[in-house]
Amino acid sequence: xxxxxEAQRSLQGGPAKAPANAEEAMRRGLAxxxxxxxxxxxxxxxxxxxxAGAPGMAPPAAMNLEPLRAHFIELYQRLFTPEIAMAAVxxxxxxxxxxAGARCQAAAQRFAGQVVAxxxxxxxxxxxxxATTDATAAPITSLRELHELWIECGEAxxxxxxxxxxxxxxxxxxxxxxxxxxxxxxxxxx
Amino acid sequence: xxxxAIDPARAAVEMTEFCGRLAAGAQALAALDVRADGCSxxxxxxxxxxxxxxxxxxxxxxxxxxxxxxxxxLVNRPYMMDLQPDRSLIRGLLARGLDVYLIDWGYPDAGDxxxxxxxxxxxxxGACIDQVRxxxxxxxxxxxxxxxxxTMSLCHAALHPERIRNLVTMVTPVDFHTADNLxxxxxxxxxxxxxxxxxxxxxxELLNATFLSLLPLKLSLRKYAGIADLADDPEALxxxxxxxxxxxxxxxxxxxxxAEFIRWFFQDNRLVRGGLSIGGQAVDPRRxxxxxxxxxxxxxxxxxxxxxxxxxxxxxxxxxxxFEFDGGHIGIYVSRRAQELLPQAIAGWLxxx
Numbered sequence: 001x002x003x004x005x006e007a008q009r010s011l012q013g014g015p016a017k018a019p020a021n022a023e024e025a026m027r028r029g030l031a032x033x034x035x036x037x038x039x040x041x042x043x044x045x046x047x048x049x050x051x052a053g054a055p056g057m058a059p060p061a062a063m064n065l066e067p068l069r070a071h072f073i074e075l076y077q078r079l080f081t082p083e084i085a086m087a088a089v090x091x092x093x094x095x096x097x098x099x100a101g102a103r104c105q106a107a108a109q110r111f112a113g114q115v116v117a118x119x120x121x122x123x124x125x126x127x128x129x130x131a132t133t134d135a136t137a138a139p140i141t142s143l144r145e146l147h148e149l150w151i152e153c154g155e156a157x158x159x160x161x162x163x164x165x166x167x168x169x170x171x172x173x174x175x176x177x178x179x180x181x182x183x184x185x186x187x188x189x190x
Numbered sequence: 191x192x193x194x195a196i197d198p199a200r201a202a203v204e205m206t207e208f209c210g211r212l213a214a215g216a217q218a219l220a221a222l223d224v225r226a227d228g229c230s231x232x233x234x235x236x237x238x239x240x241x242x243x244x245x246x247x248x249x250x251x252x253x254x255x256x257x258x259x260x261x262x263x264l265v266n267r268p269y270m271m272d273l274q275p276d277r278s279l280i281r282g283l284l285a286r287g288l289d290v291y292l293i294d295w296g297y298p299d300a301g302d303x304x305x306x307x308x309x310x311x312x313x314x315x316g317a318c319i320d321q322v323r324x325x326x327x328x329x330x331x332x333x334x335x336x337x338x339x340x341t342m343s344l345c346h347a348a349l350h351p352e353r354i355r356n357l358v359t360m361v362t363p364v365d366f367h368t369a370d371n372l373x374x375x376x377x378x379x380x381x382x383x384x385x386x387x388x389x390x391x392x393x394x395e396l397l398n399a400t401f402l403s404l405l406p407l408k409l410s411l412r413k414y415a416g417i418a419d420l421a422d423d424p425e426a427l428x429x430x431x432x433x434x435x436x437x438x439x440x441x442x443x444x445x446x447x448x449a450e451f452i453r454w455f456f457q458d459n460r461l462v463r464g465g466l467s468i469g470g471q472a473v474d475p476r477r478x479x480x481x482x483x484x485x486x487x488x489x490x491x492x493x494x495x496x497x498x499x500x501x502x503x504x505x506x507x508x509x510x511x512x513f514e515f516d517g518g519h520i521g522i523y524v525s526r527r528a529q530e531l532l533p534q535a536i537a538g539w540l541x542x543x
Contacts, residue, residue, distance in 0.1 A: 010393035130192050139195040143204050146196065147415065154407040162372060165379075172379035179381075183388045 035075055042068050043123050047130070065120050072119045076112035089181075092188055100181040107177035111170045114161060122157035126150050208418050215421035224428050226435040228269035230281055232292070236321040240296030241314045243321055246272075246284055253287030255540050256332050256355045257322050260292045261315060261346075263338035264447070265397055267439050268294050270523050271336070273432060277524040282533025288540070289326070293318050293339075298444040303390040305444035307451060308469035311345045319346075319353050330355040330480075332540055337361050337493060337519075341455060344501075347478045349471055356543050358483040358536055361493045361519055364504060367459045368496035372404055374456050382452040386445035394440030404491050433524070462500060481509035481543045483536065485522070492519040511539060 046065065089101030129149055130140065140146050161167050236243040260280070262268035271292065272280040283290050293315065298305065322331050333354050335343025340362025347354045366374045385392065402409045420426040460466035466473040482505060486498035495514070502510055513535050515522050522528050 010395040130194050132193060137193050140193050141195050141197075143196065143201050144208070146194070148412075151407045151412050155405060158406060159372075163375060168376050168379045171376055172381070176381055176384070179385050179388050186388070 039068065039071055039075075042071055043126075047127055065123060068123055069116055069120055072116040073112065076115045076119075088185055094184075094188070096184045096187065097181075100177070100184040104174075104177040104181050107170070107174040111174045114167050114170045118157050118161045119154075121160070122150070122154040125153035125157055129153060211418035211421040212415070215417035215427065218421060218424065218427050219417065219431055222424075222428055222431050224431045224435065226269065226273070226432045226439070227267075228272040229274050230272050230278060230284065235291075235325065236318060238314055238317045240298065240302070241318070242294045242296065243318045244292045244294060246280055246290045246292070248287075248289070249281065249284040250287045252289065253537070253541065255288060255537075256328050256330065257289040257291060257326050258283065258332045258334055258540070259319055259322055260290065261333060261335045261339040261343045262293060262295070263336060264295055264310065264342075264443060264451075265338060265394075265440060267436060267441070268292055268336075270436055273436065273524055274429070277429075277529065279523060279528070279532055282529055283537060286533060286537035288537060291318070291322055295441070297441040298391055299442070300390055303386075303445040306446045306469075307342075307345075307454075309444075310447055311342050312349065312469045315342065315346050316350065316353075319350075323353070328355075332356045332358070334358040334360065334536070335362060338363070338451070341461065344461065344475060344478065344505075345466070345468055345473050347480065348473045348475050348505075349468065349477075351477050351479060354478075354480050356481045356483070356540055357478065358485065358539070359498070359501065360485045361487055361490055361498065361522055362484070362501070363455070363493045363497040365459065365462045365497050365500040366456050367462075368494060368500075370494045371497055373400070373492060374497075376400070377452055377456040380452070382449045382457075386449045389445070391445050392443040392448045394442050397443065398438060398440050401492065433520075462504065475504045476506040478505040479507055481511075482507045483511045483513060483539045485513040485515060485532070485535070487515045487517050487519055487522045489517060490519040490522075509543070513539075 046067065086101060086104070089097050126149060129137075140149060230249075231247040232244045233247070234242050235245045260268070260271060262271065272278045275281065280290055280292065295310070295314070319331055319333070323329065330353055333343050333347065333356075335341070335358070337360070340359035341364070343357060343359065344362070344364070347357050363371075368374075417427075417430070420430055454460045454466055458465070461473070461475065482501065484498060484501045486493070486495045488495055490498075499512070502512060515528065515531065517525055517528065522532070
């Protein structure tokens, strides 16, 4: 995420590099940890309850992942919306800037939609893996093993989507929208 | 039925211990002062604009082979070839008596936005090779191209075959349109000319984010969670930090050359399909008749082996050897097995030619 934020900063004309500041790194780390554990907690509540709220493990197909989706939508829209650029749009609401800002927001929303679908699919895969009827599947006895399984499920879900045209087009449009916003910023400065 | 068999009390202990180790690891990393720009003694013997040609000081008796020039990619920094004493392909080659040169392209700035692939492939690479030929009094050099630098080396060898005695390509993309090439699928959708028109040079940070996005969970969550396992191993932490420094040390890309590389190779796949021209001269891989060693990694997520293998049969060489390394794009430089296998594979292959 840090790499993505640095890329946004470089595209939107922010300071060249984030200063090497331990406090800032810690703040980002804690914010990320909070999001991560929050989502993990949401997933666990869904996984551990039956479809009607009864205790026990729900069959993956019956699980309602909507609360997770809501969490993801908030998280990813925040991540993919370029803060620096949006501040510039607010300061200079000229027609070109406004249009470029709107395009950026729409592109961020479209790309976030892709990532939300991937994240939801990843949790579905994880739930399926855990609810397997395969008696030979190794039991998960530690949080670290559970995390490893999550990584594998996440990468599998990501690969399934990222090789598709929809993902590539959404990503290209997000980049193009950033570039056009940068162009409008340059025109204002000229 | 579930595979979950986590005891809540043990999980609480595990989480507490993990957080403690992670914090200790992060704290130890913050206190480390790790240098990352290569480790072996070397001398700058030639400069042309921002490009520097390094010659490494010998570490063993001369094997009597033509000098070996390493052409690294424009993305990332070439000290990956000599990261630290026990993780250095260059040291492995020096130990086998090779005379090793390394091209460092430097960090392009705003004044370099008009640099074209012609500048890199013909002017800079050509000047470095000519410098080595003159210094050593040899007609042709051995050329080792790495990743994108391998693609550029193929182009140079096709344009100037008389300068190259033997060509080694390492994790080099040749066919950019194979089905498992994720980076290529993404890049083909991008309007690179407009990007360069607006941005000038392409920020290195954008490239970083793109490369990490290829395997986002493994290259972020898994990797950083792994800090907890290194917390009480200062040497492992130093290795980790050195690698992180390299990963995030991405030069900006000269705009015109970047756009040309994306359009001609990623989007049009001209090296394989034909129609490639650099500096007004047609690049015909069939003009490469020197012996070829093609090294690629079976688990490479950046340059899948399917992108490298088509080099077989593409050139006019009748002496083609493929070397498959069981590992990934980074492991091929720094893993222990790579140190054991690759220098010997390269030096042994060169010795026979």
